[in-house]
Amino acid sequence: MAAFSDLFIFIILLGLGYGFGQWAERRHYRSIHTREKELAGILVFAERLPPPDPKFKHSSLVGGSVVISIDYFKRFVSLLRSFIGGRVSSYESLLDRARREALLRMKADAQAKGFQNIFNVKFETASISKGKGKQIGSIEVYVYGTALGPGN
């Protein structure tokens, strides 16, 4: 009987994870796409040294971060995947969303400060729920760079 109720809870969690997870992911991607179009004017470079330009008078450190969690269903799928090996697409989309979201937040930060160009952009990814065994499922992405321009 106990085993049956465990299975029941497991199936419910799996269903909730699948339903809400997919919904949240679709919504997040939609929001990412619209904001990426809005912020396309802010240019981002990974170059260490900016080209000499008299309009680069002011500089400011800008950054964006996000902590994002995987859902129960995807974690289960990735567990299955670890038996066979290969691409774990459920985690790929998680990391993709987190990086793009952090990048957008950095761009928004630069825009708010009146800058158009960001140089020397670095990505920093950390798993913040380490030591929790199977619970690992949230990652933090921090993106930072130096915004240059006339400023405001």
Added chain:
Amino acid sequence: MLVSNLELVPGKRTTKHFGLVQGSTVRAKHAGRDLMAGLKNIFGGELKGYTELLQESRQEATDRMIQQAESLGANAVLNVRFSTSSVTQGAAELFVYGTAVVIE
């Protein structure tokens, strides 16, 4: 205080060099946030509480680094790098370091 992750500031000359300055914080989240995070681990999505917490801690680490640079008499910190590591369960260390300099 100018903080930048570039190695040099365009149009400005570095006149003095003080070496490495750093700042760090170790922060733990409280139980309420942990509970919410547990729920989010089922549904997926952003953990806003954690995002804010880490952002605050990063700011604090940066402030500490700036303080150290100020006490040396610097007016800028260049080539700044951020690093995050989770030390134990439920706590994260945010570490910032850079080079303190005087620029014209």
